[in-house]
Amino acid sequence: MASNSTGEQRSQTQSRRKQPSQQQLHQLNRSVSLSIQLVRLAICGLGASTIAGTTISIVNPPKSPIAAKVEPPVPPAPPVPQIDLLDPTTASAKLHNRLQVLNQKKTKLDASYLFINTELGEHSEWGADRVLPAASTIKLPILIALFQDVDAQKVNLAEKLTIDKNSIAGGSGDLQAQKPGTQVSILVAATKMITISDNTATNLLIARLGGKSALNQRFRNWGLSTTTINRPLPDLEGTNITTARELARSMMAIERGNIVSAASRSQILNIMRRTTGNTMLPQGLGAGAKIAHKTGDIGSLIADVGSIEFPTGKKYLAVVLVKRPYNDPSGPELVRKMSAIAYDYFQTAAPTPIVSPTSTPKNTSGFSDNVFIKKKPQ
Template sequence: MKLNWFLFSLASIVMLSAPAKAAKLPQQPIDSSKAAVSDIKYNNYKKLIAENSSDLSLPGIKFTPSQPETIFSNPSDGSSFAGVLHLGREISPLHTRIQNLMNRYSYLEPGMFFLDLETGDYLDINGGKAFSAASTIKFPILVALFQEVDAGRIDLQETLVMRRDLVTDGSGEMQDKPVGSKFSVLETATKMMTISDNTATNMIIDRLGGKAKLNQSFQTWGLKNTVIRNLLVDGNGTNTTSAKDLVQLAALIANNKLISDRSHSQVFEIMRHCHNDSMLPAGLGKGAVIAHKTGTLRFVLADAGIIQTPSGKRYLAGIMVKRPNHDSRATDFIRQVSQIMYSHFDHPQITTLP
């Protein structure tokens, strides 16, 4: 069936045709004009969800028919990726280019996995290496939430009450609300993903039954390195995942293998509004669209998601970088990797970085 994850109106398309501007990271001063634009996008999104716009028919790629309840006994067999897409060839020329870039940033320890959704061609450099997940752990949590929505056990409009034991610091704004404040599940999940709200994340984990239940789901999905060990804020980086796990999850969602077609449209629509666009989005060309989730700790940066070029090419991206304490050059590295990969997927010939 068609991949119906791009869920936006003609007005949204016009807005997304403009070049991406890097969103500010947590605890940095906020430009009021940019904040106003973000508020407009967020309000438009809430209206979009309220109007059930995920029912819209949008362009996509033909994949295996929707089977939300399917469980894969061997999602990583030798002939396929995540049990849904046959792997093609490794993109060797890009492997060489990325390795040369890594040599220039020798103080960084990256892991990355990129996958062409049409051909199955891929780039894998330490893709299966486990890293501190930081806020990328919120991506599988969101998917688990929508599994429960599909099963009828959770309603997106039901009310969650913010308890004192779930309030934490770090990114987000819900921590500034009084204990006992009430939010819908949809609003809480949206804050978890768009502004990476840590308190919202703890509330969703709690609603889903806790860490152990989520970890069991992750194992069932075939995610080998994705584990929640502590609630947020996980400053010591005990929660883990890998670039390959994050891409595998995106591949499963894109093929309607974990959640329904309607839910995967909502998941990607929420992720399309991630405020931090300083990493993967910063390497994309004009007119590209990305639905993604970032992660930031003082010693780790990460970004993962699904990208569509203006020509309609779709590919999955996952990159994680261990860095010296707060070293901003890791952001530049991710941006340049993104630029190299985008250039490959968007053009027949690979161009040289400026």
């Protein structure tokens, strides 16, 4: 009996040794549960990646190199038009001698000038490329720039400009008497800038057209290498500069109609024909002649640039800038006499009239390649 009892005890002990304890079972269950969770997370992550990848491919499918849009190459900018220098073979010795005889008598004065029949190319010039103060003739290229923007629908002539303290300027013009906050239309400002040489109107327009730097760049684009606005009006020190030739080129660009539209050309000439300062070039013209012009006067220099039309329809250009003792009245007198000499000469020596454009000319960003080309026979 004792041996049987001992054997049963041994058997129960071995059986207990083979069965895991409660703690071991708990640890085993935790390990299995963790493994299952990891497997589930892996499956979920793989599914989410698959779904995300599919969604992205639907929303933003990869671009096939064959289907990709090829942008056309940007065409190169057109070359800046330039105006050739005057052909010396077209210079008029007769007109030159008459003008020089007059100038040599005026020892206190120093004139630069250019008179030209733009159809025949016959001309007389003296110091036409000399850099001089522009005075109010700087308003001529500003007027051109304005009407270019009108043509491009960047500016509306009915648009209102507001006078402020920075724009108000002394000297010529009546807008300086208006209180800050007063509004004036662009057309009125442009008209006053030319007809009564209003400096406040000019400053308003310079600001509206982007400022002096933007305007100077436009002048360069046209081929004007010298004409520059360095300060607002009035520029009594003469820091704004130009040359007689570049003023002639500006005037010719209007006349030929290759810088603005036909409608803008008509408005520009209409405004310039209403200039009230008529003590210089207009005084040398005969009865029935018409002139569209712009004057300048800063005391030490006077100037006048214009297009003159005979009663017969013939035309020529005149530009005169005269350095003088401050406010010396002999300066305007010299311009008047030079104007009379040129008028008498071209009246008989210029048989071919300039024909105004009958159709809308092509707009360009610059002046014609050659101002001084004789018109080809029809």
